[in-house]
Each structure stands twice: as C-alpha cells, then as structure tokens.
Amino acid sequence: MGHSQLSPHSAVRTELAGLAALRAGERGPIALLLPGYTGSKEDFAPVLDELVTAxxxxxxxxxxxxxxxxxxxDEEAYLPGALGQVVADVVTELAAGGQPVLLLGHSYGGLVARSAVLAGAPVAGLTLMDTGPEHLPADGMRYQALGIGEELLREGGLEPAYALREEISARFEAWLRIPAEVKAFLRARFVASSAAGLLGMARALREEPDRVGELAAALRSREAPCLVVAGENDDAWSPETQRDMARRLDARFELVPGAAHSPNTENPAALLKVIVPVWRSWVL
Structure with missing residues (x-):
C-alpha cells in the first residue's frame, strides 16, 4: 500500500484543548498541522515521523x-473565524511551553490557519498548503459538488452525502487505485464527522472573502515568515492563484511535483523536501 491516512507512524493519539490529535516528538520547535474539509489528523500520517527526524x-x-x-x-461555529479562534488558543497553549510553533493549514485548514493568525495566534511561521485567497472558484467542480452535497446532508444526513461522494470519486482513476481498507477509513471518518461542521465549512468554501491583505499586514507586524505550497496539479485553487497569493503575502512559493491537492499523501517525500529546509531556516 502506498502513502495514505493509514501509513504507519509513531505518533500517539492524544487530546489537546479538547481536540483529538496525533502527537510525535519530544523536543524541538512544534509543527501544528490542520487538515482540510472532510479531513482529519490522519491525513498527515505519511510525514509525521519524518518531521520528527528533521x-x-x-x-x-x-x-x-x-x-x-x-x-x-451551530453551523456558524465552523466558519474560519470561529475555528481560527480555537486554533489560536491551541497555538497559545503549545507556545507556553517555550518552543516556537509553526502552523500549517491544508486546503480548508489554510483558511482556518489564516484566521488563527488574524486572531492573534503567536506563530513563528505560517505555511499555507493547497489553499487559496478566498472561496473556491465558482466554476470549479468542487464548488458545484458542495451545493449538491449540502442538499443531501440537509435532507438525508451523512450516509447519502457520502454515497454521492463515492459515486463522483469513482469516475477518477486515482480513486480506483485506493486500497479497500483506505476507502473504508475514509467512509468511517466522514460519517463520524459533524453534519453541522460539514455544512458550515462548505458554506465558507463557497463564500469566504479575500483576506490576504489583512493577513499580510498581520504577518509583517509580527515579523512572521510565510510559505505557500501547492501541488503542481492542484484542482481546487490553481497553482497560479496560489502563486499570486504568495506574491501578495511577500511569501516564498513552492510547487510540489507529482501532487495535486494533497501532497501530504500524494507525494510526501517531495513535500518534505520543500517544507523542512524552509522551516529549519525559520527556527533551527
């Protein structure tokens, strides 16, 4: 089996500020990783041990x-602003131990990470991975699928919504290559999640405004560096859009080869080659 949410690692399941977490490593700066829409902490399984080694x-x-x-x-509790305050509190708690905290947000987690910085999270560096300056492009497949999924969630709940997700995914060769045990995990994760959370996040993915200017000002005021990373074939926000966002943030921009929207599972080795040297230059 290739890299996936079920990749082996040494991280321990724990809780932090009431949130489920995977934690690994005993010393050094802290990398706090936020997953995207319908995601979870397991999305980072392929990179956990390698980051500890680094x-x-x-x-x-x-x-x-x-x-x-x-x-x-309350669906409002899952918009980036509300979740950003939760994450800001987590960063503050982690930073109280004396180590710098680097924050990475993937996809929807990137919108949350941005809000966390705007809420005052004391980060030593911010990485935005396969996320954009605002909501998903309205002409994109992901944006349109969210509207259909919302109807199913409101009318029938999690099970029919995931059935549609599987039906759409089955059209793509990449889905067909996913092992059965990984597909089973993805389904179990989805139906265990909060319907209100999925609805609130979906709303933000279709409505979130452009807050890049605010973020750039916040990062400058704290002298906190920023890195924007995109899979070279990202089909959510285009790499060109993310490159422009990096320019507006005065941030470094890097493409991950052999990856689309989730480099952490699609090409974790290439992702690590990008982020580890940059993070080490920030805090080591």
Missing part, C-alpha cells in the same frame, strides 16, 4: 467536528 515536534489535529473531535451543532 528535529520537530509534531501535532496533527482534528478540527472541531472532524472525525474524533466533537463540536457544536
């Missing part, structure tokens, strides 16, 4: 409502 402590979170983290029934 000198970092690693904490991968389930955001509120995701998989093993509970959350409220």
């Amino acid at each position: 000198g970092f402590q690693v904490v991968a979170l389930d955001l509120p409502g995701q998989y093993e983290s509970g959350g409220p029934v």
Whole structure:
C-alpha cells in the first residue's frame, strides 16, 4: 500500500484543548498541522515521523467536528473565524511551553490557519498548503459538488452525502487505485464527522472573502515568515492563484511535483523536501 491516512507512524493519539490529535516528538520547535474539509489528523500520517527526524515536534489535529473531535451543532461555529479562534488558543497553549510553533493549514485548514493568525495566534511561521485567497472558484467542480452535497446532508444526513461522494470519486482513476481498507477509513471518518461542521465549512468554501491583505499586514507586524505550497496539479485553487497569493503575502512559493491537492499523501517525500529546509531556516 502506498502513502495514505493509514501509513504507519509513531505518533500517539492524544487530546489537546479538547481536540483529538496525533502527537510525535519530544523536543524541538512544534509543527501544528490542520487538515482540510472532510479531513482529519490522519491525513498527515505519511510525514509525521519524518518531521520528527528533521528535529520537530509534531501535532496533527482534528478540527472541531472532524472525525474524533466533537463540536457544536451551530453551523456558524465552523466558519474560519470561529475555528481560527480555537486554533489560536491551541497555538497559545503549545507556545507556553517555550518552543516556537509553526502552523500549517491544508486546503480548508489554510483558511482556518489564516484566521488563527488574524486572531492573534503567536506563530513563528505560517505555511499555507493547497489553499487559496478566498472561496473556491465558482466554476470549479468542487464548488458545484458542495451545493449538491449540502442538499443531501440537509435532507438525508451523512450516509447519502457520502454515497454521492463515492459515486463522483469513482469516475477518477486515482480513486480506483485506493486500497479497500483506505476507502473504508475514509467512509468511517466522514460519517463520524459533524453534519453541522460539514455544512458550515462548505458554506465558507463557497463564500469566504479575500483576506490576504489583512493577513499580510498581520504577518509583517509580527515579523512572521510565510510559505505557500501547492501541488503542481492542484484542482481546487490553481497553482497560479496560489502563486499570486504568495506574491501578495511577500511569501516564498513552492510547487510540489507529482501532487495535486494533497501532497501530504500524494507525494510526501517531495513535500518534505520543500517544507523542512524552509522551516529549519525559520527556527533551527
């Protein structure tokens, strides 16, 4: 089996500020990793041990409502602003131990990470991975699928919504190559998540405004560096859009070869070659 959410690692399942987490490493700067929409902490399984070997402590979170983290029934609680405050509190708690905290947000987690910085999270560096300056492009397949999924979630709940997701995914060769045990995990994770959380996040993915200017000002005021990373074949926000976002943030921009929207599972070795040297230059 290739790299996936079930890749072996030495991280320990724990809780942090009431959120489910995978934590590895005992010394060094802390890398806090936020997953995307319908994701979880396990999305980072292929890179956890390698980051520890590179000198970092690693904490991968389930955001509120995701998989093993509970959350409220209010859909508003899952918008980037609300989740960003939760993450800012987590960063503050981690930083209280004396080590710098590097924050990485993938996809929807990138919108949350941005809001965490705007909420005052004391980060020593920010990495935005396969995320964009605002909501998903309205003409994209992912944006359109969210509208269909919302109807199913509201009318029938999690099971029919995931059935549609599988039906759409089955059209793509990459899905057909996924081992059965990974598909079983992906389904179990989805149906264990909060319907309110999925609805709130989906709303933000279709409505979130461009806050790049605010983020750039916040990073400058704290002298916190930023890295923007994109899979070379990202089909959510285009690499060109992410490159322009990096320019506006005065941030370094890197493409990950052999990856689309999830370099952490599609080409983790190439992702590590990008992020590890940059992170080490920031804090080691």
